[in-house]
Amino acid sequence: MYPSETTFGPGQPERRNLSNDLATAVAAMIHRESLQPGDQLDSVKALAERFQVAVPTMREALRRLEAMGGVLLRHGSGVYVGDNVRRMVLPNPLSPKPTGGVLIELLEARLQIEPPIAALAATVRDPRGVGSMRSTLDEAQRCIAEGDEQLWLVNLNFHRAIAAAGGNTILAEVIDSIVFVHAEEQLEILRLHGDQERDFTEHRQITELIEEGDAQAARRAMAEHLDNVIQIVRRRLSD
Known part of the structure; x- marks a missing residue:
């Protein structure tokens, strides 16, 4: 289950998991809004405001998604849905630290x-x-x-x-x-x-x-x- 935007803001999860949770939430948003590879997302700043987090934190989460092919960050252009977004399986945000x-x-x-x-x-x-x-x-x-x-x-x-x-x-x-x-x-x-x-x-x-x-x-x-x-x-x- 993906966390929603309301997961963030006051009472945020600890820093170690925040980027993963954000990445999962952005992926959920892409699925929920039926966005397709190549579609443009809001700016990093706008996404940070939407999820009630700092811009650097949002950028880190997007870079995690980019590494997995879920989004594409184009310098000077914006954030786009990546080719892998339809087959991504992100980790459970509630999973404990690995043993x-x-x-x-x-x-x-x-x-x-x-x-x-x-x-x-x-x-x-x-x-x-x-x-x-x-x-x-x-x-x-x-x-x-x-x-x-x-x-x-x-x-x-x-x-x-x-x-x-x-x-x-x-x-x-x-x-x-x-x-x-x-x-x-x-x-x-x-x-x-x-x-x-x-x-x-x-x-x-x-x-x-x-x-x-x-x-x-x-x-x-x-x-x-x-x-x-x-x-x-x-x-x-x-x-």
Whole structure:
């Protein structure tokens, strides 16, 4: 169930969940008003007033939706409904903070799914997906340099771009569904991992192998990357 606009204002949920709740509410508004991909929404300021939140808070929620393909933010133009809005499944805003066991299960599931997708991406090398991988790497580098908290969303976009580079829409939707349903878990994993530079370096290596068309090496690099994350998160959870 989506929260409505009346959820916000005085008595707001805690900051950790507010962006998720807002993103969910905006998605609900899009569905309720039968808006279609490409339709323009109100301005960020107008949406902030509608949901009774600060403009930066609304912008953060919209960027979360943009990372999931739910909306598109066009600089100097406005906010538009994204292509993925009709198949988005957003997390329950009342869900508790994810447990360590759930985080490990999520990573182990990704370890089974994503290495073969990386191999497929290296075989197909869909130009749009490869271009998106490069764009997200550039954006991740900027986030690291500037200390931008949106890095976690950019990293999720990187993994979505790999699926897109494989040219298989069903596999791309599988990765999307993981991103949509487990966004809070992904954020917690990034916080526990803590090593932004190492994460970026491993992402860049995977990108280069995919671009070179080395399917086996790309598969192996993705498996090693996710296994490294699992080991680090396990250690952090046991500290």
